[in-house]
Amino acid sequence: MISLDVNGKTYNIDVGPEAPLLWVIREHLGLSGTKFGCGMALCGACTVHIDGKATRSCQTPVKDAAGKKITTIEGIPDDHPVKKAWIEDEVPQCGYCQPGQIMEAVALLKENPNPGDDDIDNVMSGNLCRCGTYQRIRRSIHSASKMMAEGGKS
Amino acid sequence: MSVIINISRRDFLKTGALIGGGLILGVFPRYEEAPGEEAATFAPNAFIRIGTDGIVTVVVNKSEMGQGVYTSLPMVVADELEADWSTIRIEPAPVDPAYNHTVWGIQGTGGSTSTWSTWDQLRKAGAAARVMLIQAAAEIWGVDPLSCKAENGFVIHPETKKQLPYGKLTEKAARMCVPQDVPLKKPEKYKIIGKPVKRLDTPDKVMGKAVFGIDVKVPDMLTAVVERCPVFGGKLKSFSDKKAKAVAGVRSVVQIPTGVAVVADNFWSAKLGRDVLETVWDEGPLSGFDTKKQRSDYAALAKRPGTAARKEGDAEDALSKAKKRISAEYEVPYLAHATMEPLNAVIDFREDGCDIWTGTQFQTVDRNSAAEVLGLKPEQVRLHTTLLGGGFGRRANPHSDFVTEAAHVAKAVKKPVKVMWTREDDIRGGYYRPMWYDRIAACLDGNGKPIAWRHTVVGQSIIAGTAFEKMLVQEGVDETSVEGAKDIPYDIPNILVDLHSPKYPITVQWWRSVGHSHTAFVVETFIDELAQAAGKDPYEFRRSLLSKDPRRKALLELVAQKAGWGSVLPAGHGRGIAVHKSFGSYVAQVAEVSISREGEVRVHKVVCAVDCGRIVNPDTIEAQMESGIAFGLSAALFSEITFNKGRVAQSNFHDYQLMRINHMPVVEVHIMPSEEKSGGIGEPGVPPVAPAVANAVFAVTGKRMRRLPIRAEDLKRAEAV
Numbered sequence: 119m120i121s122l123d124v125n126g127k128t129y130n131i132d133v134g135p136e137a138p139l140l141w142v143i144r145e146h147l148g149l150s151g152t153k154f155g156c157g158m159a160l161c162g163a164c165t166v167h168i169d170g171k172a173t174r175s176c177q178t179p180v181k182d183a184a185g186k187k188i189t190t191i192e193g194i195p196d197d198h199p200v201k202k203a204w205i206e207d208e209v210p211q212c213g214y215c216q217p218g219q220i221m222e223a224v225a226l227l228k229e230n231p232n233p234g235d236d237d238i239d240n241v242m243s244g245n246l247c248r249c250g251t252y253q254r255i256r257r258s259i260h261s262a263s264k265m266m267a268e269g270g271k272s
Numbered sequence: 273m274s275v276i277i278n279i280s281r282r283d284f285l286k287t288g289a290l291i292g293g294g295l296i297l298g299v300f301p302r303y304e305e306a307p308g309e310e311a312a313t314f315a316p317n318a319f320i321r322i323g324t325d326g327i328v329t330v331v332v333n334k335s336e337m338g339q340g341v342y343t344s345l346p347m348v349v350a351d352e353l354e355a356d357w358s359t360i361r362i363e364p365a366p367v368d369p370a371y372n373h374t375v376w377g378i379q380g381t382g383g384s385t386s387t388w389s390t391w392d393q394l395r396k397a398g399a400a401a402r403v404m405l406i407q408a409a410a411e412i413w414g415v416d417p418l419s420c421k422a423e424n425g426f427v428i429h430p431e432t433k434k435q436l437p438y439g440k441l442t443e444k445a446a447r448m449c450v451p452q453d454v455p456l457k458k459p460e461k462y463k464i465i466g467k468p469v470k471r472l473d474t475p476d477k478v479m480g481k482a483v484f485g486i487d488v489k490v491p492d493m494l495t496a497v498v499e500r501c502p503v504f505g506g507k508l509k510s511f512s513d514k515k516a517k518a519v520a521g522v523r524s525v526v527q528i529p530t531g532v533a534v535v536a537d538n539f540w541s542a543k544l545g546r547d548v549l550e551t552v553w554d555e556g557p558l559s560g561f562d563t564k565k566q567r568s569d570y571a572a573l574a575k576r577p578g579t580a581a582r583k584e585g586d587a588e589d590a591l592s593k594a595k596k597r598i599s600a601e602y603e604v605p606y607l608a609h610a611t612m613e614p615l616n617a618v619i620d621f622r623e624d625g626c627d628i629w630t631g632t633q634f635q636t637v638d639r640n641s642a643a644e645v646l647g648l649k650p651e652q653v654r655l656h657t658t659l660l661g662g663g664f665g666r667r668a669n670p671h672s673d674f675v676t677e678a679a680h681v682a683k684a685v686k687k688p689v690k691v692m693w694t695r696e697d698d699i700r701g702g703y704y705r706p707m708w709y710d711r712i713a714a715c716l717d718g719n720g721k722p723i724a725w726r727h728t729v730v731g732q733s734i735i736a737g738t739a740f741e742k743m744l745v746q747e748g749v750d751e752t753s754v755e756g757a758k759d760i761p762y763d764i765p766n767i768l769v770d771l772h773s774p775k776y777p778i779t780v781q782w783w784r785s786v787g788h789s790h791t792a793f794v795v796e797t798f799i800d801e802l803a804q805a806a807g808k809d810p811y812e813f814r815r816s817l818l819s820k821d822p823r824r825k826a827l828l829e830l831v832a833q834k835a836g837w838g839s840v841l842p843a844g845h846g847r848g849i850a851v852h853k854s855f856g857s858y859v860a861q862v863a864e865v866s867i868s869r870e871g872e873v874r875v876h877k878v879v880c881a882v883d884c885g886r887i888v889n890p891d892t893i894e895a896q897m898e899s900g901i902a903f904g905l906s907a908a909l910f911s912e913i914t915f916n917k918g919r920v921a922q923s924n925f926h927d928y929q930l931m932r933i934n935h936m937p938v939v940e941v942h943i944m945p946s947e948e949k950s951g952g953i954g955e956p957g958v959p960p961v962a963p964a965v966a967n968a969v970f971a972v973t974g975k976r977m978r979r980l981p982i983r984a985e986d987l988k989r990a991e992a993v
Contacts (some may be wrong), residue, residue, distance in 0.1 A: 134520065137540050138540065141538065141539055141540045144487075145495075145538045145539060145540075146538075148489070149480075150480075150483070150486075150487035150489075151479070151480020151481065152480070153484075153486070153612075153613070153661070154486065154539075154614065155612050155613075155614070155695065156695040156924050156925050157694060157695060157924075158695070158924050158925070158926070160924055160925035160926055161612065161695075161925055163612060190480070191479070191480030192479075192480050196479060201478050201479065204474075204478045205470075205474050205475055205478050208470065208471055208474060208891060208895065209474075209478075210338075210471075210473070210474055210477040210478065211338030211339070211340075211895060211899055212336075212337050212338030212611075212612065212613070212659070212660060212661050212662045212663075213338070213473065213474075213476075213477030213482050213659065213661070214484060214611075214612040214613045214661030214662060215612045215661075216477050216478060217480040220478065238933070239933050239934040240934070242933045242934075243932045243933050243934040244932075245932075245933070246612065246925060246930055246932060247612070247902075247933075248610060248611060248612045248662050248664070248903070248930060249338045249612075249662065249899045249902070249903075250898055250899040250900075250901065250902020250903055250905075250931065250936070251895075251898070251899070252902060252931075252932075252933040252936035253898050253936055253938065253939055254895075254898070255933060256933070256936075
């Protein structure tokens with residue numbers, strides 16, 4: 119049995135210690151917002167936060183996440199500035215990579231509340247979007263940053 | 273608020289709720305008989321259902337893969353219906369002839385056809401419902417329907433200031449005759465069409481609630497992955513399932529026509545089982561197949577005359593007499609679609625029927641193919657279209673490859689099963705954009721005007737062997753192989769475009785913009801070479817040759833103006849221009865590039881002008897141009913599929929590279945106002961970007977890029993031009 123704290127809820131799961139956290143989140147916990155894209159930490163679709171840090175859950179054995187604070191896209195409040203900005207700027211197209219993009223962006227803004235385009239490109243370049251929503255992702259991170267500075271939640 | 277309902281109409285009626293947590297999580301009930309239609313619901317046609325709560329459900333028969341149809345098509349309905357936009361919900365259509373493509377005669381999404389092919393159908397559907405609602409209200413009030421009007425979800429009688437919301441009129445409207453000839457709105461009366469309406473699917477996608485095929489769960493579902501032959505055209509000789517079956521969670525290992533499926537309680541167990549599965553393959557004739565050899569075969573073929581696709585004047589004669597002759601050879605590789613959501617399908621097969629959940633662009637073909645495998649009648653198979661985590665053509669497989677394979681697994685396991693592809697399966701799974709080799713020659717007169725143009729195209733036919741062959745292969749020419757090449761718009765008196773379609777067991781398929789994905793690159797870079805040979809500016813040269821295509825000329829002028837063509841750029845930067853027509857729309861782009869110290873092409877900015885005729889949602893158009901440019905840049909700068917000893921050399925995103933945010937240029941989109949018939953928008957943004965970039969690279973370096981992706985070695989190569 120492995121005990122996981124996901125979005126503030128404790129789950130006890132009977133799963134092998136080496137199983138990737140991604141599949142435990144998706145299949146055992148039924149939280150399907152976290153996506154599978156590559157299985158090799160190359161695309162970022164599976165990004166979650168572990169103790170606040172953006173982490174590729176497809177390359178994280180579940181045992182390494184035990185006892186830590188895990189946050190998935192479902193655990194980011196609906197009124198979070200990043201989610202609000204994403205909706206306002208109409209970022210998603212097919213939408214598949216967006217939970218990962220949002221998780222990465224939330225972590226970025228926590229580290230660097232006022233990133234420049236280069237900072238954004240640097241951090242977000244691990245997250246692929248085949249629809250090419252990158253220009254809107256940049257724009258949206260800037261608007262979320264502004265929202266946060268104006269007193270929105272982070 | 274959730275507006276995306278990933279269930280069929282029958283499921284919808286069964287569960288009776290538009291928004292429900294279980295549905296949002298993608299947990300679906302197993303098959304049960306659906307109850308009858310709710311009496312008070314007004315459903316005048318296959319596309320519209322209005323409930324007593326005033327909620328207007330638009331049934332959308334096109335797959336949402338990012339291009340925005342779950343918003344743009346309801347916009348068309350809602351405008352004619354005079355609906356209150358906030359009451360619009362959408363539901364994916366079940367498979368039914370009522371939802372067939374108005375041109376193809378089957379249900380499907382592709383070819384950038386969704387807007388124009390449903391334009392009349394959906395406007396009429398909305399208008400008919402509006403007329404019936406007005407009649408219902410007029411009857412209640414005892415007034416002439418012509419004295420009433422519909423507005424924002426209400427029928428209004430201006431004289432008496434009476435009004436009734438649509439929700440209160442459903443029962444009566446449902447008893448009205450469906451009118452055949454309905455008045456349609458004049459474009460100047462549109463309230464929704466033409467506006468940047470917010471997408472209905474955005475909130476769910478941002479909250480992580482959107483349900484893709486991969487997210488679907490049904491009770492007692494197993495998960496399978498399939499081991500396939502590493503060489504195209506190979507066959508399974510033998511396998512041993514001993515080790516695979518010893519993996520915890522693996523339930524069974526079954527042979528299917530495409531290979532061996534490992535079926536388990538969950539994905540990870542299935543994958544671990546497949547890792548230790550032992551297979552022996554007869555690799556077949558392609559076991560020694562190699563891209564270099566194929567390339568030299570193509571180059572040799574390109575020197576021989578092919579089947580003529582367009583012949584005007586006598587290009588051969590003019591070329592043989594020419595004083596100034598320019599020729600070049602171009603090549604582009606196989607490409608994978610690489611949708612972010614790997615392929616998958618969930619199938620619940622029972623003796624008396626079957627449910628399929630998958631993100632597909634080809635509902636009728638997939639349903640019928642699955643029915644054949646499962647020994648069912650097509651109408652016994654219910655296919656539920658989920659959201660697609662990208663399509664780009666891959667999910668419109670003419671042979672239903674991923675659905676047929678899943679049906680074989682379902683047949684063998686006799687339990688609901690999700691068949692999943694890993695990224696490696698996807699990259700190596702075939703159905704690629706074909707590799708193309710083009711040989712082209714032209715000559716100019718003393719004034720620098722082109723006299724002749726000869727273009728030989730070499731590449732596999734996508735259409736041969738599919739149900740579309742009769743429609744799209746004319747006298748030995750696959751139209752999709754030469755689209756964008758045979759219809760070059762420039763004033764040239766002698767033109768010959770011919771085609772070789774060599775056959776290989778490597779499977780090929782339409783890939784966002786299909787033939788245009790290579791012909792625009794060839795035509796629009798070679799025209800630049802001619803401009804250079806003529807000593808003319810590439811923009812002015814094109815402009816001088818477009819006397820027969822004023823729409824294209826006007827767009828070219830627009831993009832040049834918006835991009836400040838000819839204005840001074842920072843040192844080391846250069847501009848390139850290209851214009852191309854595809855899928856009924858024109859797109860012109862100017863790319864600004866520089867070369868980094870590491871010898872990498874940096875695209876700083878792309879100014880894009882589009883004339884797609886009448887528009888529905890300008891923000892969608894802008895988004896699709898940004899998207900097409902990113903997609904085209906991946907092909908121009910990064911991606912290729914190659915073969916070595918019969919095997920695909922690439923496997924995942926480290927070696928099949930796609931554009932990332934740090935390479936994304938600033939994209940500026942300008943929409944040409946137009947009242948012409950709508951063209952497509954999902955694909956036309958792709959073709960012009962590779963030539964615009966290649967031409968810009970020439971402007972910076974003086975080197976011609978004649979193969980994609982552009983390689984550092986090609987940039988370094990000394991070349992006299």
